[in-house]
Amino acid sequence: MSEVYATRRSVLRERCAAAGTAAVLVSRPANVRYLAGAAPRGAVLLLGGTGDTLVCAHPLEDRPADGRPDEALGIAVLPAPGGDTAVAAAGLAAGRGADSLAVEEHHLTVARHRALAGAAPALRLADVGGAVEQLRIVKDEEEISCLRIAAEIADQALGELLESILVGRTERHLALELERRLVDHGAEGPAFATSVATGPHSGRLGHRPTDRRVEEGDFLSVCLGAAYRGYRCEIGRTFVIGTSPADWQIELYDLVFAAQRAGREALTPGTGYRDVDRAARQVLDSAGYAAALPEATGHGVGLEIDEDPRLAPSAMGKLDACVPVTVEPGVHLPGRGGVRIDDTLVVRPEADGGPELLTITTKELLAL
Amino acid sequence: MSEVYATRRSVLRERCAAAGTAAVLVSRPANVRYLAGAAPRGAVLLLGGTGDTLVCAHPLEDRPADGRPDEALGIAVLPAPGGDTAVAAAGLAAGRGADSLAVEEHHLTVARHRALAGAAPALRLADVGGAVEQLRIVKDEEEISCLRIAAEIADQALGELLESILVGRTERHLALELERRLVDHGAEGPAFATSVATGPHSGRLGHRPTDRRVEEGDFLSVCLGAAYRGYRCEIGRTFVIGTSPADWQIELYDLVFAAQRAGREALTPGTGYRDVDRAARQVLDSAGYAAALPEATGHGVGLEIDEDPRLAPSAMGKLDACVPVTVEPGVHLPGRGGVRIDDTLVVRPEADGGPELLTITTKELLAL
Numbered sequence: 001m002s003e004v005y006a007t008r009r010s011v012l013r014e015r016c017a018a019a020g021t022a023a024v025l026v027s028r029p030a031n032v033r034y035l036a037g038a039a040p041r042g043a044v045l046l047l048g049g050t051g052d053t054l055v056c057a058h059p060l061e062d063r064p065a066d067g068r069p070d071e072a073l074g075i076a077v078l079p080a081p082g083g084d085t086a087v088a089a090a091g092l093a094a095g096r097g098a099d100s101l102a103v104e105e106h107h108l109t110v111a112r113h114r115a116l117a118g119a120a121p122a123l124r125l126a127d128v129g130g131a132v133e134q135l136r137i138v139k140d141e142e143e144i145s146c147l148r149i150a151a152e153i154a155d156q157a158l159g160e161l162l163e164s165i166l167v168g169r170t171e172r173h174l175a176l177e178l179e180r181r182l183v184d185h186g187a188e189g190p191a192f193a194t195s196v197a198t199g200p201h202s203g204r205l206g207h208r209p210t211d212r213r214v215e216e217g218d219f220l221s222v223c224l225g226a227a228y229r230g231y232r233c234e235i236g237r238t239f240v241i242g243t244s245p246a247d248w249q250i251e252l253y254d255l256v257f258a259a260q261r262a263g264r265e266a267l268t269p270g271t272g273y274r275d276v277d278r279a280a281r282q283v284l285d286s287a288g289y290a291a292a293l294p295e296a297t298g299h300g301v302g303l304e305i306d307e308d309p310r311l312a313p314s315a316m317g318k319l320d321a322c323v324p325v326t327v328e329p330g331v332h333l334p335g336r337g338g339v340r341i342d343d344t345l346v347v348r349p350e351a352d353g354g355p356e357l358l359t360i361t362t363k364e365l366l367a368l
Numbered sequence: 369m370s371e372v373y374a375t376r377r378s379v380l381r382e383r384c385a386a387a388g389t390a391a392v393l394v395s396r397p398a399n400v401r402y403l404a405g406a407a408p409r410g411a412v413l414l415l416g417g418t419g420d421t422l423v424c425a426h427p428l429e430d431r432p433a434d435g436r437p438d439e440a441l442g443i444a445v446l447p448a449p450g451g452d453t454a455v456a457a458a459g460l461a462a463g464r465g466a467d468s469l470a471v472e473e474h475h476l477t478v479a480r481h482r483a484l485a486g487a488a489p490a491l492r493l494a495d496v497g498g499a500v501e502q503l504r505i506v507k508d509e510e511e512i513s514c515l516r517i518a519a520e521i522a523d524q525a526l527g528e529l530l531e532s533i534l535v536g537r538t539e540r541h542l543a544l545e546l547e548r549r550l551v552d553h554g555a556e557g558p559a560f561a562t563s564v565a566t567g568p569h570s571g572r573l574g575h576r577p578t579d580r581r582v583e584e585g586d587f588l589s590v591c592l593g594a595a596y597r598g599y600r601c602e603i604g605r606t607f608v609i610g611t612s613p614a615d616w617q618i619e620l621y622d623l624v625f626a627a628q629r630a631g632r633e634a635l636t637p638g639t640g641y642r643d644v645d646r647a648a649r650q651v652l653d654s655a656g657y658a659a660a661l662p663e664a665t666g667h668g669v670g671l672e673i674d675e676d677p678r679l680a681p682s683a684m685g686k687l688d689a690c691v692p693v694t695v696e697p698g699v700h701l702p703g704r705g706g707v708r709i710d711d712t713l714v715v716r717p718e719a720d721g722g723p724e725l726l727t728i729t730t731k732e733l734l735a736l
Binding site: 041081082103105106108109110111112113114128172174176177179180183206233295313 | 409450451471472473475476477478479480481483491495540541544545547551557661663682
């Protein structure tokens with residue numbers, strides 16, 4: 001794996017050199033991990049000049065849970081305990097004779113940026129923008145393999161839950177049980193806070209579990225994901241509780257299912273992000289649910305659960321092959337509840353069979 | 369409760385007016401919650417001029433899990449979906465005729481600050497600094513009551529765990545079980561990621577649970593906390609597994625216990641933050657463990673698990689009554705393990721009986 005990190009760093013260094021900056025300071029944790037193989041808490045990565053250095057807030061432990069930095073291929077590790085690692089890194093860059101430093105202005109706070117400028121006044125500060133996030137969009141097969149395992153784990157945890165008795169249990173307990181099962185099956189932990197929404201809460205994006213109990217006749221919507229080697233996937237499903245769903249439940253489910261399928265089918269290399277969103281959205285729009293729709297119908301996943309690209313009406317750009325995204329339209333009717341269906345898929349060319357579905361739990365409407 | 373929030377907001381408005389700024393933009397989520405009674409995801413709070421406004425990223429749901437904003441006493445709610453709420457709030461302030469706006473430069477990113485300046489070029493931007501964090505340090509009795517309940521919940525969860533069989537179970541599973549028990553006893557959730565550390569991991573600050581199993585002869589250190597109505601407490605204990613601890617374990621435990629007691633006993637109104645730290649630290653220092661010590665021996669708790677004040681060698685300032693803090697010295701010996709003992713206490717005057725211990729689980733060395 002070391003070559004992978006070294007290659008990623010050299011791509012970034014070259015881009016910044018071409019833009020006229022001698023060194024780059026990466027502070028966003030997922031970006032640090034992407035480039036260094038590890039992101040100890042508070043660590044920042046300085047690239048360029050005479051070598052790459054991971055500046056750490058704490059002495060490195062013998063076995064950091066978030067991996068070892070890539071010492072094999074050219075990352076020095078410098079502890080800077082008690083201080084601001086970004087400030088220490090800027091001092092280091094200046095000390096090595098760099099005259100300019102690109103920083104992540106979308107991650108550094110105004111106060112931290114000022115402290116950094118004050119500590120190294122000779123450095124011309126520039127903005128590296130979302131350069132690392134852009135590199136992270138297209139995944140290599142090793143990254144996709146981690147996402148595939150994460151999705152398998154989430155499918156297993158969800159499958160086991162469906163075999164248990166649900167009526168009478170609270171949203172909070174079901175969410176905790178799902179998280180325990182994720183860990184049972186080998187996840188490092190949940191990819192994000194597990195959402196379990198019953199009855200009037202169902203279908204709501206990012207609903208935080210409450211003490212409401214599952215009742216007969218409820219919609220139950222669940223959204224969970226596993227983290228595996230740092231990579232995070234997402235699956236969402238909606239079920240009905242009881243022997244037979246009501247007519248409005250079947251109609252709403254079929255509609256959201258049709259929207260989600262339209263989104264999935266739009267996932268081909270070269271399709272605009274906004275066109276995937278539109279494919280799903282117009283199904284719901286034309287049924288009169290325009291106001292009930294979220295701002296996006298999907299997003300990239302990887303080292304963060306919500307990363308580029310966004311599948312939204314105003315998003316610019318086109319899908320590439322090997323980009324993993326969610327497709328997750330939903331409708332929530334205040335007071336009644338609703339439906340969300342959410343898959344993680346990898347964009348693949350038609351010749352390779354089209355989009356690869358990572359989360360394979362059935363999307364039939366199950367009555368539990 | 370509404371009066372409480374209104375009073376907090378008027379204190380902040382007055383301070384900013386005295387500093388010459390007409391309006392304040394609060395963006396840090398815990399600060400928004402402290403002043404508005406709720407902090408929907410992405411929301412910012414604009415204070416001053418012709419009224420206080422909570423600018424929300426999403427339409428407000430019928431029952432947000434993080435509370436209702438304080439509409440009763442003068443907070444308007446303005447949804448700004450799809451955009452940056454801080455930018456929308458700056459536009460609102462400018463539209464209301466404010467000529468200056470204080471922002472949280474320690475929270476806003478450089479990129480967001482620039483977007484905000486661009487959207488309202490007539491506004492003179494200033495820095496409100498840590499003004500809200502400063503207000504949050506001293507708690508009222510209602511806040512302390514939430515912390516007391518949070519501590520009771522953590523004590524209960526920990527007590528139950530101690531009655532179960534531990535040998536052979538993994539750190540990850542024990543951590544998940546503790547989190548389930550926190551919720552069983554009424555917590556909204558864990559106050560932070562529960563830490564369970566066995567054998568060579570024990571005593572390590574913020575250790576993330578691994579698949580290592582509890583073994584006979586291990587030190588087992590556990591750190592957990594409950595969130596209750598947004599307020600977060602912390603308790604940490606170290607146990608030995610097996611019938612009788614080894615001599616080095618007893619010695620190390622007694623030493624850390626003595627350090628922690630010294631820290632607790634230093635918690636009186638008027639004592640310097642650094643003096644509390646020194647009281648605990650010098651016990652460990654004089655036993656030769658200076659290098660093994662963390663940067664701080666405690667910190668404030670409240671709406672965030674790690675807030676002002678810091679009890680550290682370089683901390684400036686003195687304790688007030690009604691400030692809840694942790695006292696949590698520890699020693700970790702690489703390869704062998706170690707001991708951490710962590711309580712949450714509220715500073716009280718001697719006349720009121722001295723520091724109030726919220727986390728009452730025994731600190732005797734238990735062999736489990």
